Amino acid sequence: MRVVLTGGGTGGHIYPALAIAEQLKADKPETEFLYIGGKRGLENSIVPAAGLPFETLDITGFRRSLSADNVKTVLRFMRGVQISSQLLEKFKPDVVVGTGGYVCGPVVYAAHKLRIPTLIHEQNAIPGLTNRFLSRYVNTVAVSFDGTQGQFPKARRVMYSGNPRATTVHRADREEGFGLLGLPSGTPIALVVGGSIGAKAINEAMLQIVPEIAGMPETHFVYVTGKRYYEEAKRSLDEAPWTPPANLHVLPYVERMPEVLAASTLVVSRAGASFLAEVTSLGIPSVLIPSPNVTNNHQEVNARALEDEGAAIVITERELSGGRLFAAVEAIVRDDYLRTRMSERSASLGKPDSARILAAELGKLAVRAKAIRRGAL
Structure with a gap:
């Protein structure tokens, strides 16, 4: 053919x-x-x-x-x-x-x-x-x-x-994801990503909650800034009055995202349709912050489709703050029943x-x- x-x-x-x-x-x-x-x-x-x-x-x-x-x-x-x-x-x-x-x-x-x-x-x-x-x-x-x-x-x-992106990611090797991040197999991972370029609003909220992350040492936060914002984020962390916790990993970009996704326990991201297909193909709970800068506000519509089924928590950019983001992440990470339920609902939407x-x-x-x-x- x-x-x-x-x-x-x-x-x-x-x-x-x-x-x-x-x-x-x-x-x-x-x-x-x-x-x-x-x-x-x-x-x-x-x-x-x-x-x-x-x-x-x-x-x-x-x-x-x-x-x-x-x-x-x-x-x-x-x-x-x-x-x-x-x-x-x-x-x-x-x-x-x-x-x-x-x-x-x-x-x-x-x-x-x-x-x-x-x-x-x-x-x-x-x-x-x-x-x-x-x-x-x-x-x-x-x-x-x-x-x-x-x-x-x-x-x-x-x-x-x-x-169809769901099929590619569903085949990803979870153990390779842990290896790429240099973490032991089975480590709880909260993946925070705003796309290959990055998302300024997500980065700002993420930098606000870094001190709180130290209180969740069992969960490793993989914070992907996007190439555009990496140097700025690193500078903010270097100039902060506190030392970044050991369970925070800051990266500009992830080359092999399917494997890292497969290893993740929770995802914080925008609500692009292809990325949501990847997340649901693996049954991952998510905190979604839709981009307001898209035609017909379609990312919020995408995100609400997951939220309506109990697979995601949606925070609009106008509602976003460090406190709001941390509360959503902490609720999912610490509540085994909620996390399991969200994972099941996410997987039910996967194709x-x-x-x-x-x-x-x-x-x-x-x-x-x-x-x-x-x-x-």
């Missing part, structure tokens, strides 16, 4: 696409891939590092207010469809998969015009503008959150698949077979398209 993947801008769009590729490759090692991304997104470093052939388009998104830039966006879209058509005709894929971000628009639309089977995957509880636009043209829309199928009323087929479900759907689309071309259907 020959597969084109497209998705970009953030890791939340890129890693699900790579998880699908990983599953397809495991099922059929002869599968060939082409990844089409944007010129400005994180995919420019992540995808080549994953070893996939990579092409780019110059594409931007629409501004939500009247702007002359939207005229340029339309022209870039039209040019993107033209270039995508050329790439698709040359590669001759059996199926095209879009996982979100502006670059999906021209690629998936071009595939539709060329009558190539298409599937888009929506990670969030509130769909993005690009996927809403594409939903009327594709063969299948796959959603991460059960109950959100109705968000695509014009789609031909909508299926609940979960997020560790997501990548397999999507790979099976893609296989069906490809087989059906080949049958149609042969005149068998």
Whole structure:
């Protein structure tokens, strides 16, 4: 099978696409891939590092207010469809998969015009503008959150698949996670992370509770500042009037997050959909602090979906303080019943077979398209 993947801008769009590729490759090692991304997104470093052939388009998104830039966006879209058509005709894929971000628009639309089977995957509880636009043209829309199928009323087929990143993380080796952190197997770990760049509000609250952490010596706090905020956080700790406790581990970034997640007892994080899929695939309780700086406030909607099921405690950024954060963490760590219950509810929301479900759907689309071309259907 020959597969084109497209998705970009953030890791939340890129890693699900790579998880699908990983599953397809495991099922059929002869599968060939082409990844089409944007010129400005994180995919420019992540995808080549994953070893996939990579092409780019110059594409931007629409501004939500009247702007002359939207005229340029339309022209870039039209040019993107033209270039995508050329790439698709040359590669001759059996199926095209879009996982979100502006670059999906021209690629998936071009595939539709060329009558190539298409599937888009929506990670969030509130769909993005690009996927809403594409939903009327594709063969299948796959959603991460059960109950959100109705968000695509014009789609031909909508299926609940979960997020394929869950499959990748579910396979992670827990013992390797302890080894990477230099901690004994079974050590209780509270992982605090704001994404690869970091989250200023989470960092500020975390620095406020460092003195309290010393009172929980049995739990090790792995505090991932994000690369942008690492030096600032280290400086704040160095200049503090107290010595940072031995159970605090400060890191700028975690290269092998699946293994570290697998070793974690509790996670404090933003509420990006792909990360929540990873957390629930492992059944980890969480304290979620949704980013307010996202379209349609979709991170809070994502987080509330877990909170409503008893899998997470949600603290909005406007409510966040060191005291509020520590109270939530302490409640989960010290209450075995609550932690176990939250873990069970988290696991009940997980979809560790997501990548397999999507790979099976893609296989069906490809087989059906080949049958149609042969005149068998």
